[in-house]
Amino acid sequence: MSVSSLEESEEAFGGKAMKAIHVACACAVAAFKLRRPVRMYLDRKTDMIIAGGRHPMKVKYSVGFKSDGKITALHLDLGINAGISPDMSPFMPGAIIGALKKYNWGTLTFDTKVCKTNVSSKSAMRGPGDVQGSFIAEAIIEHVASALSIDTNTIRRKNLHDFESLAVFYGESVGEASTYSLVSMFDKLASSPELRPTPGKVSIMNDGSIAVEVGGVEIGQGLWTKVKQMTAFGLGQLCPDGGECLLEKVRVIQADTLSMIQGGFTGGSTTSETSCEAVRLSCAALVERLKPIKEGLEAKAGTVEWSALIAQACMVSVNLSAQAYWTPDPTFTGYPELRSCH
Structure with a gap:
């Protein structure tokens, strides 16, 4: 048997x-x-x-930093929802904090709790702990950058480890000082990004639904989800709720080589971001066309709903389709206005 x-x-x-x-x-x-x-x-x-399923977490942090972006202290309270059984959950705190230490936080303290709850237990899930720790670290870095209105990469570089702080945070596993190359690697990557040109097209239908085409292919990396979110964000200033109502109206169409003639290829961990930027530029063109109509309707009736705006735009023959071809700038380091505050 x-x-x-x-x-x-x-x-x-x-x-x-x-x-x-x-x-x-x-x-x-x-x-x-x-x-x-x-x-x-x-x-x-x-x-x-x-x-499937990563561990849900609740994270609270207090971070101290100087006006130039140098972080001096971090305290983290981390609650991990382990579910009804331990499974792999006891291993999570160490892995999360280990990944969090990727930056020099100065004085670092933390309080982690693995919580038993009445939901199904969670398990190891592709880089368990590393993903969560890195996410928390980047959220804090972006928050500091947003508070100081400084480019995020500037804050990242300023808080990279030198060899001495690396030894404090990681102990004997740090290796030899002669092998330390983190800062030089960061500078090299920042000065030579390999971002690829990417097209995007956004079309608003008569019923208010939105069709989006991009050159990238959805292969499980979340490309379409990000593109949908960027579309709602890009057109959000035309809506009373900032674009939340638009998410359910957006559908992404898998483009072909006729509709997206310079789609390029999907890979290199930048396709989602460049596709989103092409969509953002397309949305900006549509906003420019629709804003005068929106302002005219608001002058007569006050708040204008999305469906009414599109109906009026159709009546006056506004072009409701826009296409953009985003090309990388060698000095491109990200858009400050898109940095999120956590």
Whole structure:
């Protein structure tokens, strides 16, 4: 009697360290009852329900910094929702704090709690802890940059470790001083970004729905989600709620080589960002066309809903489709107005 349990595409997202036990147990019971070899596999949706899901967290922080952006102290309160069973949760705090230490915070203190709750337990999920720690660190860096109105990369560089602080934060694992090259690597990357030209097109239909085309291909990296959010953000100044009502109206169409003749290729971890910038430029062109109509309607009726604005624009024959081809500037380091405050 043999037992075989499989999780479809299990290598794609992690989570199989403990969660495969559910499938293995069901398979073992079936083999015992049937007295014959049993093989079981899960479709992707069921697999994600059972094994997928990062740990929800609640993070509070207090950060001290100077006017030039140098961070002097950080205190972090971290609550991790472990669910009903420990699973891999006890390993999370160390991994999160380990990734957080990527910057020199000066004086660093933290209080981490792994919380038992009445929801399903969470497990290791593609870079467990590293992703969360890096996210928290970057949120703090962006918050400081936003508060000081300084470019984010400037704040990042100012708070990179030197060899001495690296030794304090990481101990003996730091290696030899002669091998330290973090700052020089950062400067090289900042001065030679390989951003690729990318097209984008935004079209508003008569019913107010929005169709978006970009050169990039959605392969699980969240490209379409980001593009939808950028579309709502870009057109948001035309809406009373800042664009929240537009998210459900946006659909992304997989473009072809006729509609996006210079789409390029998807890769290099920049396709989502460059596609979003092309969409932002397209939205800016549409806002410029629609703003006079919006202001005219507001003068007569006060607040103008999105559907009424588009209906009026159609009546006066405004072009409701805009296309942009974003090309990289060698000095491009990001847009200050898009930095978020956490």
